[in-house]
């Protein structure tokens with residue numbers, strides 16, 4: 009009887025001495041993360057090709073495409089985590105290689121909020137594109153436009169020259185085109 013009681017006391021004291029994982033403070037302790045963990049999205053605006061596939065497949069309309077001032081690849085996704093269900097479809101469908109431009113795995117997981125409605129409304133993954141990047145893209149686009157224009161002019165001049173050559177009489181062959189038969 010006493011032995012049983014002592015065993016129970018031992019078991020209870022042992023259980024109480026072990027810190028329960030459920031009481032870990034996730035803000036300071038990194039939880040176990042598998043390779044397929046789905047956390048906050050990481051979006052790479054440099055590799056994103058602006059195909060809109062992530063936006064189209066999202067089942068909760070959590071994605072909004074942000075417009076950038078370029079001609080090509082001028083949209084990039086932003087995610088409202090307040091309505092996202094972390095299904096990962098946006099990552100699955102992203103076609104960029106070798107890395108996907110939108111990933112959930114390895115992203116931030118400690119998405120804590122005060123639980124207020126305002127927090128949910130503003131719970132977004134925004135993409136801040138630096139002005140230097142925008143400037144460099146605009147410069148590259150302008151350079152490409154000028155190059156294309158020059159090439160078009162060169163091509164037109166070449167065609168005009170060829171056309172002139174075809175119309176000109178071949179040397180050594182008499183031109184009878186104006187003679188009456």
Ligand code: SF4
Nearest residue numbers: 066092093095096098
């Ligand atoms: S994880 Fe799912 S719900 Fe969340 S943004 Fe991606 S596709 Fe939409």
Ligand code: SF4
Nearest residue numbers: 056057059060062102
């Ligand atoms: S699917 Fe990928 S490449 Fe296409 S817009 Fe979304 S993040 Fe960009």
